[in-house]
Amino acid sequence: MPPEIGDYPYEVQVAFFVHDLLPDRFEGMSGHYMGKDMSALGTMLDIWEVQDRKTIVYFIKHIEARNSSSINKKAERQRKASKTKAKGGINSANLRK
Secondary structure, X not given: OXXXXXXXXXXXXXXXXXXXXXXXXXXOOOOOEEEEOHHHHHHHHHHOOOOOHHHHHHXXXXXXXXXXXXXXXXXXHHHHHHHHHHHOOOOOOOOOO
């Protein structure tokens, strides 16, 4: 059973919260996920009166790395699936590896 947000330490919970508030960035032509737009991070940390900013930013970067990887892998599987489907072949891109 995966852990719930309440199972994490306070700093990690805050990092997830702030991460979710940041807007996503996508590359225009390919739709490739570029990650979160961190330009508003300082403002978010100020608004929510985050004290331990270094720790929160550290966790946000870890969350972002895993999130970006997951989103891009999923998008790649979907692109392969639609490409295979368009060719009329077996749609094996959606099979779990």
